[in-house]
Amino acid sequence: MLYVGASHIPTRLLSRRSIFLSQKHGDAALTLCTERISRVRCTVRSCSGSSSQLNLVDWVTTQGGKVSGVALVNLAGRDGGSGWGLKAETEIAVGTKLIELPARCHLTYSASEDVKLLRLIDQVPSELWGAKLALQLLYHRVRGADSSFSSYISNLPVGVSGIPMFFPRECIAAIEYPPVTEQVKKRCKWLFEFSQNVLGKLPGTEEDPFAGVSVDINALGWAMACVTSRAFRTKGPQHPASCLPLIDMANHSFEPNAEVRSNGQGIDLYSKTKLCPGDPLLLSYGNLSNDFLFMDYGFVINDNPHDRVQLRFGTDLVQAGAMVASVQSSDGEALNINPTAWQNNLLMQLKLAGPEADTEVTFGGPDHVDSRLLAAARILVAHEETEVQGRSLERLGKLDQPLNRRNERAALRSLSGVAAFSLSRFSSTMEEDESALLSGHVCSSLKHAQQQESVGNLNQKSSQGDVEAEPIPLTEDMRLALRFRVQKKKILSNAIRAMGRKLQELAKSSSPVPELNTAPRKGQAPPAATKKGFGQPSKA
Ligand SMILES: C[S@@+](CC[C@H](N)C(=O)[O-])C[C@H]1O[C@@H](n2cnc3c(N)ncnc32)[C@H](O)[C@@H]1O
The missing domain is CATH 3.90.1420.10 (Rubisco LSMT, substrate-binding domain)
Known part of the structure; x- marks a missing residue:
């Protein structure tokens, strides 16, 4: 979860954290889940035919947004490593607006949404904001080319790597840190139960917002991973999170050279430092510990000060x-x-x-x-x-x-x-x-x-x-x-x-750290009192 002007800790996907030193691994639900979603890929087929997709920059422009001086590039191995990122195309001065993203490009949900979808979203506990937004993402995904977000969705990663929720069992065990392993297990358990008990029962009912398309644990897992690793809280923690197409291609640094600002309606990306052609654009995802970077984004920062x-x-x-x-x-x-x-x-x-x-x-x-x-x-x-x-x-x-x-x-x-x-x-x-x-x-x-x-x-x-x-x-x-x-x-x-x-x-x-007058050891005479009333230095 990224914040506009991010510097604070995000709302946790599940709020209760667990205990280092005293908790144990292993329950049936995790086993089932990790076996089923060990390599998460979205299995949802859209219900409309495919059409040619625009690249993200063109899509943002056709939706009324503006992009200047930046390009979407494959940076594999550089600055965030795992695939795509944004880079400066020209020399850019501090404080330059690089991307203007109008509200219609923000993937989120509000009271104006399909009532069936809203009822489904309501069944998700409020602390699971990522799952709520994931259902919205799936709602657009099943609509395929009929969704105004089809170009964005076709640019999302097909498989999500690095997120421990989708690790095989021995890799989860190897983390050996219960605050994370317990949280991962809870997420898996919720994912498994919600897909079985709620999503699995939707097809063929009046309440199905997915028009008969089966949404299983892999699809929900894929959507949750996409959302937790790319969503922003543009309106504060009390409001639904949003995915911000194109801006969400910027990778993370604790020393960012770009920042996101709200302009009331839309969201803009600005340069924070002077940029040279080829410089990757880096945003701070917040002052996050490795626990959150690992669980939500699938990467770890060496010597992370947070x-x-x-x-x-x-x-x-x-x-x-x-x-x-x-x-x-x-x-x-x-x-x-x-x-x-x-x-x-x-x-x-x-x-x-x-x-x-x-x-x-x-x-x-x-x-x-x-x-x-x-x-x-x-x-x-x-x-x-x-x-x-x-x-x-x-x-x-x-x-x-x-x-x-x-x-x-x-x-x-x-x-x-x-x-x-x-x-x-x-x-x-x-x-x-x-x-x-x-x-x-x-x-x-x-x-x-x-x-x-x-x-x-x-x-x-x-x-x-x-x-x-x-x-x-x-x-x-x-x-x-x-x-x-x-x-x-x-x-x-x-x-x-x-x-x-x-x-x-x-x-x-x-x-002048005061020396405490310690009680004499068994069988020892008490130390002689000094002028200040303190005894001799103890050897403890
Ligand atoms: C908001 S997306 C950024 C775009 C992403 N690189 C892509 O190809 O779609 C966040 C994801 O990018 C990768 N990422 C971002 N910053 C990173 C960093 N500093 N180190 C390693 N991976 C990073 C992680 O995979 C993370 O889940």
Whole structure:
């Protein structure tokens, strides 16, 4: 989903996201779906005869639009790679209008639509905006040459590649990241149920907007893939999305040289920078994480600044991190996180506990850890309430505002442990994945792990014993799955490194980070009080 002036996260195709670290793969619906739509191609035959189609530029012009200084070209292998794109034909100044697309060229739906189609669209839950627009696209597709959009539709990709909803099972399993795999499964399940229970029953009924043409799971899957990878929200998130012919041929960059603007009725494409002849025109699809780029558009950006690793917060998560990093309490025992009332109260204020909790926390971004997770770690490793007193929640979450040396060491080490623990959930190391990507082959033990359907079981790699080394060629889908998970591993590794650097800085620093007076270890005399009332530096 692309936005006009896009910079915010799109409405999700399905709003509820799932849990990294705790969910499992595999249900019957997904199996059925991925077998049936493993290579999505539209199977719909139009009910009118074919006629000669115009190329997109001519079609836009005949519909009253304008195109100047740009051409539609096949850019395979360049700037977006997967086929078509727009390029500048001449030198173009900043702020030049390149495409003018009148409202009649926007493929969308409104109250003026066929009532049968609107009733069908109404049966789709509102969060599934992509499916609603997909039905509209199919409505035009079955009309063939009778549809005013036939030239646009004939220029859409026939088969959609890269979108995990259409991956074979082993490639979905290889993603190994539940927030995406669970979402993919939900989409597949909905697609399967809607095609069986609603679309499959339409032909021959009064309610059929498709005039007797059978619309099956492949057709709906194709339309959904087209729509999620090319639609724009021209009127804001509350209004139906639209496909914008020709403009939707621009590929994505986080440093775009073109932008889309609404002129009230129609939509225009403008240059955002000076362009030279041959420059590809690139739009920003929004500040999207790789999760959305992968699921909706079928590609992944290396070192995407908007990518994150999602975790579901719980005190047990920080406890697991503290255990992995061997964090000790002041008595030299392993740190036991057992929050008291004041700690629970602060977690509730952070909305990480209680009835209104939103427990999604992330690694990644400029600080490598999100502020709520950092604040929660500082709170949970604190010995006493006095350590956090006088601190706002905002300040508790600031990386450059530690509470005291002992607390900061314990918090950073616990967070490092959480990231290390999350890394250990993958079946292979980053280096193994990178070498598979380089060689173009996946080694059989990696493949073996991928065939295990449960992410929860992926740690069994070592207990399975060595599987005979047999290199298996990487398919394009498998390559994308590996690239996606390498990026997640990179985020976690970078977070571990960043915490390590912070710990080193803390050890070296002569800045006035207060040193907390730690309780004496069992059998030890209490440290001598200094003038300021603080004890000697602890070794935690
Ligand atoms: C809005 S369409 C752009 C036109 C498209 N290239 C085509 O041939 O129809 C979005 C699709 O283009 C491809 N794409 C766009 N930007 C890309 C990028 N930066 N890297 C890789 N693929 C990209 C993806 O396949 C995506 O689903």
